[in-house]
Amino acid sequence: MKVFNVFFLSAALLGAAVVQADEVIKETADNSVGAVYGGLSGVLIGGAAGGPLGALVGAGIGLFAGEGAQQVSGLSQRAYVVKTAQGEETTVRSPNAQFHPGDQVSRQAGRLQAIH
Numbered sequence: 581m582k583v584f585n586v587f588f589l590s591a592a593l594l595g596a597a598v599v600q601a602d603e604v605i606k607e608t609a610d611n612s613v614g615a616v617y618g619g620l621s622g623v624l625i626g627g628a629a630g631g632p633l634g635a636l637v638g639a640g641i642g643l644f645a646g647e648g649a650q651q652v653s654g655l656s657q658r659a660y661v662v663k664t665a666q667g668e669e670t671t672v673r674s675p676n677a678q679f680h681p682g683d684q685v686s687r688q689a690g691r692l693q694a695i696h
Contacts (some may be wrong), residue, residue, distance in 0.1 A: 601684040601695050602662045610648040610659035610673050618646015660685075660692060 619642045626638015627656045650656060657675045663684065664670060674692045679685060 587669060589695035600649075602664050602692075604679045604681055604683045604685055604692075605661040605663050605669065605692045606673065606681055608659050609651065609660055609680075610675070611656050612673070614650025614655070615643050617649040618649065619643040621646070645677070662687070669692065 585671055603644045619639045619686035622638035622640070622642020622645070623635045624638075625642070627643065641662045657673065658678065659671050662670055662672050672687060672690070672692055677692060677694070678693060679694070686695055687693070
C-alpha cells in the first residue's frame with residue numbers, strides 16, 4: 581500500500597509541473613544592456629557637465645540613446661513574451677536559449693527552461 585501511495589504522489593507532482601507550465605507567445609528584442617551602459621555613461625557625462633541635475637538629465641538621455649544604439653547596431657538580444665499559468669503576459673530575457681511560439685517553459689532564477 582505504501583508503494584502505491586508513493587507512486588500516486590510522484591505522478592501527481594509530475595503532472596502538476598506540466599499544468600503550471602508557461603507558454604512562449606512570441607520572441608522580441610531585448611536592448612536592456614545598451615540602456616544600462618547608456619544610462620551609466622549619461623550619469624557620468626551629465627554629472628561632470630551640470631552637477632546633480634545634469635546627472636539626472638544625462639542618465640535619462642543616455643538610457644534612451646544606449647537602447648537605440650544597441651537596436652540600430654543589430655546587437656539586440658533575445659527576450660520572450662511568456663503567458664503564465666495564471667494567464668498574465670510577461671517578458672523574460674533569454675540570451676542563451678532559443679524557443680519557438682507555443683513551447684512549454686518554466687521560469688527558474690529569471691531564465692526560461694524547456695519542459696520536456
